[in-house]
Amino acid sequence: MMELIEITADNGEDFSEYIDEDFQEDLERQFFRGIGALDDDGAAKGAIVYELTNAESEADTGSRVHLLRAVDDEIKNLIMGEYGKAAAEEEVAESFYESEDETLSGDLQKNGFSKETSESPDIIISHADVKRISESLKIKNIPPHVMPLSSISVLQFRAFIKNCLFKGQKGLLDDLAYLPMKWFERDVSSCVMTDDKVDGALLLKKAPSGILYVKLYIAFGPDYKQHLALMMANTARKIVELYPEDTKVIIRRHNEVVKKLTDKLFAGSSGRNVYSGKRKEG
Amino acid sequence: MTKIGLISIYANVVAIIMALGVFVLAGRCRIKDPMEKTIFRSLLGIIMMMSVFYILTLLRDDKVFTCNHAGAMLLETGLELLISSLAVMWFIYLDYRLFHSKGHLKRAMLKILFPFLIVLAVDLVNIFTGVLFYFDDELIYHERPLYIVASVIMVGYYIGSLIYLTICKRRDDKMKFFSVGPFFAPMVLYVLIYYFTPFATVTLGITVGLALLYAEIINEQCYQDSDTGFFNRLYLSYLRELMEKQAYDLESAVLIRVPEEEVQTAAGLITKQLPDDCDTIRIGKDTVLTLAHVQDRAPLHMLAEDVEMSLEEAEISVKVDYDLKKKKESCTEFLDRFLGKV
Numbered sequence: 001m002m003e004l005i006e007i008t009a010d011n012g013e014d015f016s017e018y019i020d021e022d023f024q025e026d027l028e029r030q031f032f033r034g035i036g037a038l039d040d041d042g043a044a045k046g047a048i049v050y051e052l053t054n055a056e057s058e059a060d061t062g063s064r065v066h067l068l069r070a071v072d073d074e075i076k077n078l079i080m081g082e083y084g085k086a087a088a089e090e091e092v093a094e095s096f097y098e099s100e101d102e103t104l105s106g107d108l109q110k111n112g113f114s115k116e117t118s119e120s121p122d123i124i125i126s127h128a129d130v131k132r133i134s135e136s137l138k139i140k141n142i143p144p145h146v147m148p149l150s151s152i153s154v155l156q157f158r159a160f161i162k163n164c165l166f167k168g169q170k171g172l173l174d175d176l177a178y179l180p181m182k183w184f185e186r187d188v189s190s191c192v193m194t195d196d197k198v199d200g201a202l203l204l205k206k207a208p209s210g211i212l213y214v215k216l217y218i219a220f221g222p223d224y225k226q227h228l229a230l231m232m233a234n235t236a237r238k239i240v241e242l243y244p245e246d247t248k249v250i251i252r253r254h255n256e257v258v259k260k261l262t263d264k265l266f267a268g269s270s271g272r273n274v275y276s277g278k279r280k281e282g
Numbered sequence: 283m284t285k286i287g288l289i290s291i292y293a294n295v296v297a298i299i300m301a302l303g304v305f306v307l308a309g310r311c312r313i314k315d316p317m318e319k320t321i322f323r324s325l326l327g328i329i330m331m332m333s334v335f336y337i338l339t340l341l342r343d344d345k346v347f348t349c350n351h352a353g354a355m356l357l358e359t360g361l362e363l364l365i366s367s368l369a370v371m372w373f374i375y376l377d378y379r380l381f382h383s384k385g386h387l388k389r390a391m392l393k394i395l396f397p398f399l400i401v402l403a404v405d406l407v408n409i410f411t412g413v414l415f416y417f418d419d420e421l422i423y424h425e426r427p428l429y430i431v432a433s434v435i436m437v438g439y440y441i442g443s444l445i446y447l448t449i450c451k452r453r454d455d456k457m458k459f460f461s462v463g464p465f466f467a468p469m470v471l472y473v474l475i476y477y478f479t480p481f482a483t484v485t486l487g488i489t490v491g492l493a494l495l496y497a498e499i500i501n502e503q504c505y506q507d508s509d510t511g512f513f514n515r516l517y518l519s520y521l522r523e524l525m526e527k528q529a530y531d532l533e534s535a536v537l538i539r540v541p542e543e544e545v546q547t548a549a550g551l552i553t554k555q556l557p558d559d560c561d562t563i564r565i566g567k568d569t570v571l572t573l574a575h576v577q578d579r580a581p582l583h584m585l586a587e588d589v590e591m592s593l594e595e596a597e598i599s600v601k602v603d604y605d606l607k608k609k610k611e612s613c614t615e616f617l618d619r620f621l622g623k624v
Contacts, residue, residue: 057579057606166576177581195386222380
């Protein structure tokens with residue numbers, strides 16, 4: 001008889017066969033959830049990891065399914081059943097997914113999700129690409145008001161995040177308000193200071209797998225364009241300096257502004273093919 | 283002294299008196315930002331000096347006093363430098379009034395000053411070479427063709443300021459702007475008078491423009507609560523009118539209550555925690571309301587936590603409530619519901 005339990009950061013490692021290390025770390029985050037299946041002996045037999053979106057706003061709550069893995073289809077169906085109940089409790093209006101994993105797509109399709117294929121909004125940038133960008137930006141000296149994240153205080157960081165949130169800017173992070181400064185990679189993430197206040201940041205997250213994810217890239221104020229360029233130059237330099245040549249950086253082209261920028265900087269780069277789909281809940 | 287000269291001198295004397303009056307009043311008024319006050323008063327200081335130099339050049343031209351060639355050149359150069367300084371100071375004032383950022387102004391200063399520095403260099407070289415203007419043997423003033431270039435650069439600062447304002451408005455429609463019409467309208471009128479008549483009235487035009495700007499500043503201050511520096515209930519009424527016209531997008535609100543006797547101290551601490559895009563209004567002796575455009579609880583919670591921590595550290599008791607506008611509610615319905623609830 002299978003037992004279905006909530007997976008959290010505390011017991012995530014027990015499901016390491018089904019949940020890779022990056023998602024295990026994500027289970028610490030405010031809106032990440034996991035449901036796992038255990039057999040009679042308490043051995044993990046399957047898991048689902050999903051992330052709530054718009055959970056604290058008046059907009060409809062969504063749920064992004066990141067992974068669904070189990071030893072067999074029966075357990076997957078069991079997990080999906082429990083997921084449906086959890087989604088109802090969280091008042092999720094719609095579930096969706098986006099993944100290169102065809103098996104996940106097939107499993108979700110069997111559980112009422114639609115399926116389509118498209119180009120992933122994520123592009124993977126190599127260390128060599130970053131080096132090329134760093135050289136092509138032709139910024140010889142980074143001015144002192146552009147600095148690594150490690151140079152600012154927690155209070156300054158918090159004030160900046162608060163400003164971002166009040167301007168409705170969260171980057172790729174629904175839980176930006178809950179993420180501590182130390183969650184971000186401190187030496188390659190860049191900030192801009194004006195009048196002792198942070199008014200721009202390029203924040204990267206280093207996942208346990210070693211991949212760098214660009215999570216927030218924003219600047220405010222009259223000099224925002226110059227600041228965006230300076231932060232990119234600073235971060236690119238630091239990545240080249242501090243990270244090995246097999247390092248990958250993932251940028252998600254989540255809006256037109258980012259898309260235009262990446263098309264300009266990484267002409268010819270495109271995302272991999274992904275499967276995506278959605279399902280109404282409730 | 284000719285009649286034209288007398289009228290022109292009279293106009294410049296009026297300009298000095300008016301500028302001096304506004305200078306003194308501006309020193310006493312409650313412009314929040316001391317740097318903004320300083321730059322505004324610098325504009326008035328420059329216009330006063332300009333008027334003095336205009337008067338001296340008019341007296342010189344009418345031969346009321348005798349002046350040698352060097353003296354005439356120095357007087358005229360001084361006037362030219364003041365005209366240039368006024369143009370660049372106006373641009374600096376506009377930039378600072380828009381962004382209130384010393385850091386940004388410092389970084390932009392070289393770009394802002396560059397055309398002025400070119401004109402300054404040419405003005406100084408002109409003393410010895412007469413490349414811009416010169417005085418003949420009878421000490422009559424003559425302009426060289428290059429003078430037009432210098433004039434265009436100076437006019438460029440004024441036109442540039444309008445273009446800059448337009449670009450900023452397009453970039454951020456939530457930014458608070460101030461009307462520059464009151465400054466430009468009289469200036470343009472008096473410049474036209476100067477070009478189509480023999481009367482030197484430009485300084486009067488600019489002074490009237492600055493006085494009208496000052497009147498606008500005072501008008502804005504009627505929306506300010508004198509104890510806390512926040513907006514007052516009059517501003518809330520104004521915002522309600524905007525909400526009814528759907529010209530103000532309210533999505534959430536935070537209410538902060540502190541003991542009445544601590545409200546001034548609390549205001550300083552609260553101000554440090556407030557994000558940029560909010561309107562904060564003192565609606566009661568002990569109550570401050572912050573209106574926000576964000577549709578998410580997390581930032582409101584962050585603000586509430588920061589305000590509570592900051593005031594508790596100062597041993598001021600505080601109660602904070604917040605809420606989001608519901609989907610089907612209008613802004614005024616939300617405001618009434620929120621204020622009624624708390």
